[in-house]
Amino acid sequence: xxxxxxxxxxxxxxxxxxxxxxxGGLGPALLPETLRDKPAEGLTATVYYxxxxxxxxxxxxxxxxxxxxxxxxxxxxxxxx
Amino acid sequence: xxxxxxxVFALLLxxxxxxxxxxxxxxGLIIERASGHVTLVNTTARQPYARIGGLGDxxxxxAVYSRDGRYAFIFGRDGGLxxxxxxxxxxxxxxIQSGNAIGGSISQDGRIVVAQNYTPGGIKAFDADTLELLxxxxxxxxxxxxxxxxxxxxxxxxxxxxxxFDGGEIRVTNFSDPRKPTTQKFPAGxxxxxxxxxxxxxxxxxxxxxxxxxxxxxxxxxxxGARKILENYGRGQExxxxxxxxxxRGWSVAQGKAYLPAIGRHEVLVVDVATWKEVGRIPVRGQPxxxxxxxxxxxxxxxxxxxxxxxxDVIDTLAGxxxxxxxxxxxxxxxxxxPRGEHVWLSARDDNKVLIYNTENFAKLGEIxxxxxxxxxFTSRATRxxx
Numbered sequence: 001x002x003x004x005x006x007x008x009x010x011x012x013x014x015x016x017x018x019x020x021x022x023x024g025g026l027g028p029a030l031l032p033e034t035l036r037d038k039p040a041e042g043l044t045a046t047v048y049y050x051x052x053x054x055x056x057x058x059x060x061x062x063x064x065x066x067x068x069x070x071x072x073x074x075x076x077x078x079x080x081x
Numbered sequence: 082x083x084x085x086x087x088x089v090f091a092l093l094l095x096x097x098x099x100x101x102x103x104x105x106x107x108x109g110l111i112i113e114r115a116s117g118h119v120t121l122v123n124t125t126a127r128q129p130y131a132r133i134g135g136l137g138d139x140x141x142x143x144a145v146y147s148r149d150g151r152y153a154f155i156f157g158r159d160g161g162l163x164x165x166x167x168x169x170x171x172x173x174x175x176x177i178q179s180g181n182a183i184g185g186s187i188s189q190d191g192r193i194v195v196a197q198n199y200t201p202g203g204i205k206a207f208d209a210d211t212l213e214l215l216x217x218x219x220x221x222x223x224x225x226x227x228x229x230x231x232x233x234x235x236x237x238x239x240x241x242x243x244x245x246f247d248g249g250e251i252r253v254t255n256f257s258d259p260r261k262p263t264t265q266k267f268p269a270g271x272x273x274x275x276x277x278x279x280x281x282x283x284x285x286x287x288x289x290x291x292x293x294x295x296x297x298x299x300x301x302x303x304x305x306g307a308r309k310i311l312e313n314y315g316r317g318q319e320x321x322x323x324x325x326x327x328x329x330r331g332w333s334v335a336q337g338k339a340y341l342p343a344i345g346r347h348e349v350l351v352v353d354v355a356t357w358k359e360v361g362r363i364p365v366r367g368q369p370x371x372x373x374x375x376x377x378x379x380x381x382x383x384x385x386x387x388x389x390x391x392x393x394d395v396i397d398t399l400a401g402x403x404x405x406x407x408x409x410x411x412x413x414x415x416x417x418x419x420p421r422g423e424h425v426w427l428s429a430r431d432d433n434k435v436l437i438y439n440t441e442n443f444a445k446l447g448e449i450x451x452x453x454x455x456x457x458x459f460t461s462r463a464t465r466x467x468x
Contacts, residue, residue: 013387016325019158021139024181025199026229026326050322055290057322
């Protein structure tokens with residue numbers, strides 16, 4: 001149930017910057033090919049804490065760090081529809 | 082005479098057998114972002130009359146209209162540009178013009194449609210009749226570096242103003258010779274995220290994300306360059322996180338004042354358009370996304386970024402404050418007024434419907450089913466500068 005909510009969050013609300021299909025928008029593409037070479041911990045920190053000085057906001061008020069790690073793991077492999 | 086009569090008869094027969102006649106002034110469309118559909122609607126009947134599929138990725142899609150209101154040009158996220166005939170309710174032409182697009186605009190004379198692109202960053206001009214590519218202007222801001230383009234708006238004389246998110250510039254490209262466009266460049270500030278042109282076509286405003294303030298260019302006197310207004314609106318205060326970028330298009334100039342979304346603050350900024358000085362701030366219930374004036378300028382409707390996107394606040398411009406707060410549905414993404422403002426249509430993405438409200442008494446008048454609806458665009462945009 002929570003996973004379904006996270007998938008919806010990523011597709012719809014991350015999608016406003018990264019594209020609903022995650023191919024990128026104002027923010028970069030979040031596809032396995034573009035994330036492959038980046039360390040997962042760093043990406044998890046980006047999702048959880050945001051990236052100051054860029055439009056990437058922190059999501060820590062809406063998810064746990066473990067949930068951010070789950071999202072990154074799915075983004076790096078295959079993100080559910 | 083006989084010939085004439087039979088001609089009249091044939092015409093009559095044709096009219097009976099043909100599709101129901103519609104005036105384009107009544108029409109509009111709803112983008113259904115998840116499924117690549119648009120639903121065509123009649124704003125007097127407040128009912129859908131057709132649905133068209135096959136438009137690709139429509140997240141963040143927007144539409145502009147031909148001058149006669151008959152054709153809509155829909156810019157999809159995936160770079161698709163689709164021309165729709167609202168009378169025949171069908172796709173006339175569809176092309177994929179780039180890899181990643183963010184919207185577009187149509188020229189004053191209605192003959193050129195311009196798309197703004199994220200990748201490859203730049204703008205492209207198309208013939209409005211055929212969608213043939215006329216020219217492209219890459220948003221190169223340093224050797225080999227291309228910027229995402231935001232805020233594209235039509236201005237007089239087939240010129241288009243826009244901003245470069247990564248390049249920190251405002252640009253004005255003149256398509257009076259559509260195959261040989263010329264471009265002027267103006268330094269604007271850090272990370273412009275969207276832009277608008279005032280209803281008279283005179284000023285282009287670009288909201289800045291990387292610093293406080295808004296860049297302003299007088300298009301009647303571009304030589305004076307872009308200057309910054311509202312520089313101090315967030316000074317010294319820590320910004321709140323922004324979970325969705327505000328939209329400036331659908332601007333709100335009402336009663337000599339412009340109403341703009343603050344960024345990183347839960348406020349609507351009020352600016353005197355004669356002096357471009359801040360004259361007020363109105364607290365609202367979230368990060369504003371659209372701040373839209375009812376056509377008569379008496380009300381400003383505001384929707385919000387995640388996590389407040391179930392809410393809508395209505396500002397009365399005479400009272401200078403929020404006079405109505407509502408939670409009409411889940412994921413309110415966009416609002417569109419009936420041409421003269423008696424009704425407003427709200428898309429509730431997560432409820433899969435569009436809601437219609439009376440703007441005088443806020444009574445709900447009806448709803449229309451739609452799959453993940455986002456943008457709503459009525460043909461009344463056809464005659465407005467900057468829409």
